[in-house]
Amino acid sequence: xxxxxxxxxxxxxxxxxxxxxxxxxxxxxxxxxxxxxxxxxxxxxxxxxxxxxxxxxxxxxxxxxxxxxxxxxxxxxxxxxxxxxxxxxxxxxxxxxxxxxxxxxxxxxxxxxxxxxxxxxxxxxxxxxxxxxxxxxxxxxxxxxxxxxxxxxxxxxxxxxxxxxxxxxxxxxxxxxxxxxxxxxxxxxxxxxxxxxxxxxxxxxxxxxxxxxxxxxxxxxxxxxxxxxxxxxxxxxxxxxxxxxxxxxxxxxxxxxxxxxxxxx
Amino acid sequence: xxxxxxxxxxxxxxxxxxxxxxxxxxxxxxxxxxxxxxxxxxxxxxxxxxxxxxxxxxxxxxxxxxxxxxxxxxxxxxxxxxxxxxxxxxxxxxxxxxxxxxxxxxxxxxxxxxxxxxxxxxxxxxxxxxxxxxxxxxxxxxxxxxxxxxxxxxxxxxxxxxxxxxxxxxxxxxxxxxxxxxxxxxxxxxxxxxxxxx
Numbered sequence: 001x002x003x004x005x006x007x008x009x010x011x012x013x014x015x016x017x018x019x020x021x022x023x024x025x026x027x028x029x030x031x032x033x034x035x036x037x038x039x040x041x042x043x044x045x046x047x048x049x050x051x052x053x054x055x056x057x058x059x060x061x062x063x064x065x066x067x068x069x070x071x072x073x074x075x076x077x078x079x080x081x082x083x084x085x086x087x088x089x090x091x092x093x094x095x096x097x098x099x100x101x102x103x104x105x106x107x108x109x110x111x112x113x114x115x116x117x118x119x120x121x122x123x124x125x126x127x128x129x130x131x132x133x134x135x136x137x138x139x140x141x142x143x144x145x146x147x148x149x150x151x152x153x154x155x156x157x158x159x160x161x162x163x164x165x166x167x168x169x170x171x172x173x174x175x176x177x178x179x180x181x182x183x184x185x186x187x188x189x190x191x192x193x194x195x196x197x198x199x200x201x202x203x204x205x206x207x208x209x210x211x212x213x214x215x216x217x218x219x220x221x222x223x224x225x226x227x228x229x230x231x232x233x234x235x236x237x238x239x240x241x242x243x244x245x246x247x248x249x250x251x252x253x254x255x256x257x258x259x260x261x262x263x264x265x
Numbered sequence: 266x267x268x269x270x271x272x273x274x275x276x277x278x279x280x281x282x283x284x285x286x287x288x289x290x291x292x293x294x295x296x297x298x299x300x301x302x303x304x305x306x307x308x309x310x311x312x313x314x315x316x317x318x319x320x321x322x323x324x325x326x327x328x329x330x331x332x333x334x335x336x337x338x339x340x341x342x343x344x345x346x347x348x349x350x351x352x353x354x355x356x357x358x359x360x361x362x363x364x365x366x367x368x369x370x371x372x373x374x375x376x377x378x379x380x381x382x383x384x385x386x387x388x389x390x391x392x393x394x395x396x397x398x399x400x401x402x403x404x405x406x407x408x409x410x411x412x413x414x415x416x417x418x419x420x421x422x423x424x425x426x427x428x429x430x431x432x433x434x435x436x437x438x439x440x441x442x443x444x445x446x447x448x449x450x451x452x453x454x455x456x457x458x459x460x461x462x463x
Contacts, residue, residue: 164342167306169332169394178344254307255327 003213015040057126066126070107070133077102077141084145086265087152089249093261094148097245101144105238106136109230117226135206135227136234139191143235144242147187151246152262154179162257172251180243187239191232198228270313272304273297278313278456280449284397284428287421289441291434291459292451298434299339301451302400305432306336317397335396339403341387343375348386356393363419364389365412380407385416392423399424401433405440417444 018040025033057065078099088094110133114120120128155162158179165175173180198204207224211217252258270278275297282288292298304311307327315322322330349357349371357371364385378386384407391399404420405413421444424431435441441448448459 158344160338160340161342161344163308164338165344166308166328167331167336167338168390169328169335171328252310254323256308256310 015044054126054130057130061122061126063122063124066124066129069130073134073137074099074103074106077137080141081145081148085149085152087156087262088148089152089246090261090263093249097242097249098144098148101238101242101245102137102140104241105234105236106133106140109234109237110136113226113230131206132227136231139231140234140238142190143187143239146190147183147239148242148246150186151179151183151243152250154182155247155250155257156259156262159257159259166255166257172247172255172257175257176247176250180247183243184239187243188232188236191235195228195232198224204228270301270304270311270315272309272311273300274454275301275451275456276312276454280432280456282398282430282432284430285425286446287424287431287433287444289433289435289445289448290451290456291436291441291448296451298451299402302336302402302432302434305398305400306331306334308336332394333396334398334400335391335394336400337387337391337402337404339406340380341383341390343378343383346374347371348373348375348378351386351390352393356389360389361419363415365415381409381412384408385412388416388420392427395427396429399429399431399433401431403434403436406436413440414443420444 018036022033022036025031025036053069057069078095081098081102082088082094085094089097110129111123113132114129115123118128118132123129155176162175162179166172194202194204204224204227206227207217207220210220210223249261250258270280278301280288290298290301300309303309305315307315307322307330317330317333343351345351352371360366360368360370366382366385370386375383384404388401388404405416408416417440423429433444435444449456450459451457
């Protein structure tokens, strides 16, 4: 089965529909016109650029170019994690903890999936490595930023409780127990919900794309199951590390709560 | 016990509290009474040296120090739904009658406690840890006169019996007169011993 290529002018038809929506929003004063148009434009430009990058990358298949792209993706995700937190740790800590947690979990799980489960030749073949890492990073980023945001916010709100627990001789881990559990839950919730609704409420985008591209549904489904499982694993371990490191940083070496290490939103 | 301690605006505070004795601390609000207690409990960065017998504060992990030097804050916090969750299992039964609670208070929901009741339970919560030092921040602020004196009597009794060294922040001169073995007032950046306290 051959994939039907889309001509650029046909995308123009879809863009016309966006213009129609923007026009409706403008006439009805819904206040979405500006952000809608900017976001649509960004989508077109960003995706067109990454298309060019991927074309070049697939042509060369050199390891260092793939590593470079992976590094750029990681750094951008790290910046996004910082931006999504209301209260965050002062200085480089917010960036380092978020990026470190994403690096360890997404890269480990992606490499494991590539070498052990899928096994392309070579293992870093960009056709597999880049989309897989992209999906991992995108979801881990959401999990890590949600859990860190929840952690910092709850610690800020419940500082009196935490200090009272410390006064009674509890360790910082014990004093943070409930908050850590909450933070983990908010980080994991999107992945768990996505797994629960997959195939019934929603057809996941990757599987849909693969089917559109001509894969037999049975193969697409297997890839989708693999991706959802490793995404959840990556998100979970990423959140565990972020919450542990973030929590540790909120206390000093004498187990004192140090809210001065958080900056106001 | 305290040697050249400095925290916030206070500096060079030196103080020794023998076991079983109460040292009262008074001073205008904002003068750093609570911060001094927090420094002794090692909840706030501070200078100087604090020791308990031969053990210096920095010799033991912070949570072990706070297990022996327990602070009861002015507004105690309760994080479980039920009162009993905050106490170790064997302490739930032996609630002293002097605190004035009916049996079954351990099953109460925390939200139904008044501020005075919380304060009294917080004192018991600290005592069951069998601390060697108690740091009390206005422990009777939300109590009426009758129960204040009942709590004082009970506390002093426990303090003498268990030989606990106590640093007690108080406002009321009458209370200080009743409970203190020694009385210090915060004057600017230093502590001043008030004479006439026996």
